[in-house]
Amino acid sequence: MHLDGVTVIYGANRALKDVTARFNAGAVGLLGPNGAGKSTLLKALLGFVKPADGRMTVLGLDVAHRPLEIRSRIGYMPESDAHIPGMNAVSFVAYCGQLAGLPAVDAMQRAHEVLYYVGLDEARYRNVETYSTGMKQRIKLAQALVHDPDLLFLDEPTNGMDPKGRDEMLELIRDLGHNKNVNLILSSHLLPDVEYTCDDVVVMDKGQVAAQGPIEQLKGPAGRVFELRIKGDLPAFIDVLRAAGMECNWTDEDVMRVFVPDGASRGTNGQTANDQAVLFGLAAQHGVQVRHLRPSIPTLEDVFAKALGEK
Amino acid sequence: MPIHDQSYRRYRGGKAMPGQAWTVIARAGIMNMIRKRVFLGLLLMAWLPFLIRAVQIYFAANYPQLALIAPTAETFRQILEQQDFFVFVMTIYVGAGLIANDRRANALQIYLSKPLMRTEYIFGKAAILFAFILFVTLVPDILLLFLQVLFAGSFAFLSKNLFLFPAITVAAVLQAILCTFTMLALSSLSKSARYVAILYAGILFFSAAIYGAMLAITGSTRLSWLSLGANLTQVVDVIFRLKPRYATPWPVSMIVILGLVALSISILERRVRGVEVVT
Numbered sequence: 001m002h003l004d005g006v007t008v009i010y011g012a013n014r015a016l017k018d019v020t021a022r023f024n025a026g027a028v029g030l031l032g033p034n035g036a037g038k039s040t041l042l043k044a045l046l047g048f049v050k051p052a053d054g055r056m057t058v059l060g061l062d063v064a065h066r067p068l069e070i071r072s073r074i075g076y077m078p079e080s081d082a083h084i085p086g087m088n089a090v091s092f093v094a095y096c097g098q099l100a101g102l103p104a105v106d107a108m109q110r111a112h113e114v115l116y117y118v119g120l121d122e123a124r125y126r127n128v129e130t131y132s133t134g135m136k137q138r139i140k141l142a143q144a145l146v147h148d149p150d151l152l153f154l155d156e157p158t159n160g161m162d163p164k165g166r167d168e169m170l171e172l173i174r175d176l177g178h179n180k181n182v183n184l185i186l187s188s189h190l191l192p193d194v195e196y197t198c199d200d201v202v203v204m205d206k207g208q209v210a211a212q213g214p215i216e217q218l219k220g221p222a223g224r225v226f227e228l229r230i231k232g233d234l235p236a237f238i239d240v241l242r243a244a245g246m247e248c249n250w251t252d253e254d255v256m257r258v259f260v261p262d263g264a265s266r267g268t269n270g271q272t273a274n275d276q277a278v279l280f281g282l283a284a285q286h287g288v289q290v291r292h293l294r295p296s297i298p299t300l301e302d303v304f305a306k307a308l309g310e311k
Numbered sequence: 312m313p314i315h316d317q318s319y320r321r322y323r324g325g326k327a328m329p330g331q332a333w334t335v336i337a338r339a340g341i342m343n344m345i346r347k348r349v350f351l352g353l354l355l356m357a358w359l360p361f362l363i364r365a366v367q368i369y370f371a372a373n374y375p376q377l378a379l380i381a382p383t384a385e386t387f388r389q390i391l392e393q394q395d396f397f398v399f400v401m402t403i404y405v406g407a408g409l410i411a412n413d414r415r416a417n418a419l420q421i422y423l424s425k426p427l428m429r430t431e432y433i434f435g436k437a438a439i440l441f442a443f444i445l446f447v448t449l450v451p452d453i454l455l456l457f458l459q460v461l462f463a464g465s466f467a468f469l470s471k472n473l474f475l476f477p478a479i480t481v482a483a484v485l486q487a488i489l490c491t492f493t494m495l496a497l498s499s500l501s502k503s504a505r506y507v508a509i510l511y512a513g514i515l516f517f518s519a520a521i522y523g524a525m526l527a528i529t530g531s532t533r534l535s536w537l538s539l540g541a542n543l544t545q546v547v548d549v550i551f552r553l554k555p556r557y558a559t560p561w562p563v564s565m566i567v568i569l570g571l572v573a574l575s576i577s578i579l580e581r582r583v584r585g586v587e588v589v590t
Contacts, residue, residue, distance in 0.1 A: 046424055048585030068329040068426045076424035082417035085408075086343060098335045099425040101326035110322060117319045129416075143421060148322035180319050 001045070001151070001185075006054030008037075008044050008207075015040040017207040019054070023185060027177030029194030029215070030187040031304060032204035038187040039079055041204070042153045046076055059150060072101055075144030079155035079187075081136055083128040089115055090124040093142050100147035107146065114142045118172060134165035141172065145182075152176065152184040158193055166193075173197045195300040203307040211307035218303040225296045226258045226279065232288035240286055244278075249305045257296060259306065332427035336435025341442060344405055353404060354447070357397035361451035364390055365458050372462035382459055384472045387452055388551040391482055392544070394448050398490060401447060403511055406440045406494035408504030410583065415502040423585035433495065433579050440491045449483035474552065482547045489543060489568055496575035499582035515539055532557040535564070542567045 001023040008016040016037045030038045043049050045058055047067040056063040058070045084092050090111050097107030115124045118138040123131070128139055137157060144152055157173065158166045174197045176182040188194050194201060195215065203211040211218060230237060238248050238256075247259040260275045276293060283290045296302075344350050364386075371381040413419055422432050456479070460469050469475075497514075498507045522538035535541040535557035542564035548554070549561045557564075 043586050046585065048420070048423065068428070071424060072326065072329060072426035074424075076420070078417065078420045078424070080417050080420075082421050084418045084421065085412045085416045095335070095339055096421065096425065099332050099422065099427060101329065101331075101426060102322070103324065103327070106322070106324045113320065144424075145319065147326070147425075176319065180321075 001059070002055075002057045003041075004055045006041075006044060006051045006056055008040050008049055009052045010040075010049075015207055016044065016051070019204075019207070019209055021202050021209050021212055023202065024200050025183050026200065027173070027183070027198040028185050029198035029201040030185055030204065031189070031191065031194050031201050031300075032210075033189055033308070035206075036189075036204040037207040038189075038204055039155055040207075042076070042155055042185070042187055045153070046071065046074075072147070073149055074151045074153060075147065075149035076153045077140045077144040077155060077157055079159065081133075082140060083136070085129065086127075088125050088127050089120055089131075089139055089142070092128050092139065093146050096143040097146040102147055110146045110148070111142075114145045115139075117145070118142045119168065133160040134162060137161055137165075137169060141169070145176075150183060152182055153187070154184060155187045156189070157186065158188070158190065170196050191300045191304055201300065201303070203304060205308050211303060215300060215303070219300065224260045224275065225302060226260065226275070227255050227292065227294045227296045228258050228279065228290070229255050229292035230283065230288050231291055232283075232286070237283070237286060237288045240282055241279075244282060247306065249302070255292065257302060257305075259302070329426040330431070332425065333431040333435035333438065336422075336432065337438035337442070340409070340436065340439035344439070344443070350404065353397070353400060354443075357394065357401070357447040358451060360390065360393050361455065364451075364455050368455060368459050369462045372459070372464075382455075382468070384475060384551065385553060387456065387475055387479055388482075388547065388553060390452050390455060391448055391479070391486075391547065394451070395540075397447050398444055398486065399512075399515070401443050402440065402490045402494050403508045405443050406491070407498055407508040407511065409436045409439065410495060410498040411501050411504045411507050414499070419583065420585045429580075429583050433583055437491050437495055440494060441487050444487040444490055445483055448486060449480060452479045452483065478550050478552070482550045485546065485550075485568070486543060488572060489539075492572045492575035492579075493539075496578040496582075499579055533559055535559045536567050539567075539571070 003019050003021045006016055006019045007014065019037070019041065030041065032038050040049065044051055045056055045063060047063060047070075059073055061070050063070060084095060087095060090108070093111035093115060094104075094107040097110050098104055102110060112121075112124070115121055118141050120135060120138050120142065123135060128136070131139060137159065141154070141157065144154075154173065158169050161169060170193055173184065173186060177184050177197060177199075186194060186198055199214060201212065201215050201218065202209060241248055241258060245261060247261070249257045249259075258279065260278070276295075279293060280290060364382075367380050368382055370377045413422070419432075423429065453476070456469065456475060460466060493514075494507075494511055497510050498504070501507050501510070519538045519540055522535055522541060525534040525537060526532060535545060536559045541557055541559075545555050545557050545559060545561050545564040546568060548556060555561055
């Protein structure tokens with residue numbers, strides 16, 4: 001899936017600003033804070049909103065010219081509560097299958113299968129309107145899967161779910177993406193969800209792509225990120241670290257995460273020093289006590305924080 | 312090892328080409344209505360006038376002394392007019408929730424994420440109401456025409472009034488189009504079917520009341536175009552080759568009807584979207 005200079009405007013608000021991105025096959029996370037433009041991006045790809053500018057292709061097909069072909073090959077799980085009123089689960093899912101072009105008999109068979117798969121087999125004859133929030137999330141996934149899409153758009157699929165239900169939903173998504181060969185785009189503001197289920201990530205912020213690529217690659221090699229707590233003039237020391245080419249992000253009250261990029265620990269003689277030694281050296285030079293220094297395994301949170309430039 | 316794998320499996324069967332989803336929507340909507348006992352009761356009630364008329368035609372055809380009640384071309388116009396009440400009730404009962412309920416349940420984004428265009432969705436929804444309106448107007452009226460031939464044992468009446476076939480068809484279709492699109496447009500404006508029903512009834516009665524007041528003030532029926540019902544009556548009278556009952560020229564009434572349908576389509580075009588944009 002490719003986006004090339006896509007701009008979406010709602011009235012005076014530019015929801016997407018010249019977005020250029022590439023979504024590889026497999027499971028891709030669409031990450032960003034609320035209002036970053038994730039849902040708008042999905043809706044533009046579905047053809048719900050027309051971009052003011054730019055070009056989009058999904059599964060090799062141009063969104064502007066072949067929307068029906070695209071929609072017959074994708075499944076969409078919307079963020080908000082959505083169902084067809086007055087139907088039980090199996091009728092609803094079979095109906096969605098028929099809307100997607102499945103013959104009535106096949107749609108009914110698939111409805112039973114996907115309801116079993118998402119864990120709603122016992123409740124399939126209940127009216128969808130009587131479902132709990134977690135069950136409604138599952139039924140939305142079922143209707144997105146019934147016609148066997150090649151690509152799934154999942155918009156905040158774990159919203160409102162209890163911890164057990166959330167784990168089960170993530171397990172389903174992971175299974176779809178990794179064992180069932182279904183390409184999926186998971187839009188979420190929950191980093192652990194994306195990190196658990198996806199291989200690649202596109203980070204969005206304020207309608208723009210802030211970072212994109214394989215998660216492991218974006219996280220960088222282990223051991224170059226440190227948790228650091230000091231005693232002394234903190235703002236001045238942060239300035240020192242930044243002057244030395246390092247990046248500092250707060251994690252909680254007094255611990256900061258320090259990224260040590262390549263070259264930051266290179267001495268004037270051109271030799272690379274131990275990262276920890278460099279940090280200790282800088283602290284000693286500026287009269288700051290190091291109370292806590294520990295290598296940290298880079299997480300998606302670091303990628304996210306780095307991409308969004310949080311201080 | 313499981314005997315039968317019940318986890319997610321890829322689908323290997325065929326899929327219909329896009330463009331047929333409206334039939335799925337229409338069929339599901341019609342079946343959903345027919346399952347309701349109240350609605351079946353309403354349908355039976357709507358066919359009672361047909362039974363009475365059938366008896367009338369039977370007696371008129373078989374007993375010469377009852378020639379006074381023998382059907383004329385105008386009888387078939389009257390039958391359509393008698394069905395107006397049932398058309399009104401059916402339009403409200405079937406039509407009010409057609410889009411409003413989907414909007415309440417956020418179903419539009421489910422529909423429009425499938426391979427169907429907005430026009431297909433509207434067409435499918437319209438087909439539900441359209442079919443039921445024709446079922447209580449066109450079908451009984453045409454059946455009565457056949458019964459007349461059957462009971463009389465001759466084609467004399469039919470050959471003399473051959474225009475009745477197209478007249479009944481055009482009049483019923485025009486009424487169904489007007490009611491369907493007006494109701495669908497109103498249904499797309501709200502998330503509450505009850506509110507839509509009140510709005511529809513309100514518009515019909517209010518327009519009739521305004522015309523009634525103008526009639527009382529001016530003493531002329533020239534302003535009948537103000538009443539939605541009067542416009543339809545005027546045009547249908549002309550279709551049945553009867554003397555129009557209002558002073559408004561029938562093309563004016565026709566323009567009002569077509570304008571209303573165009574306005575409704577325009578509203579539907581704006582309101583039926585996968586995403587509601589609030590600016």
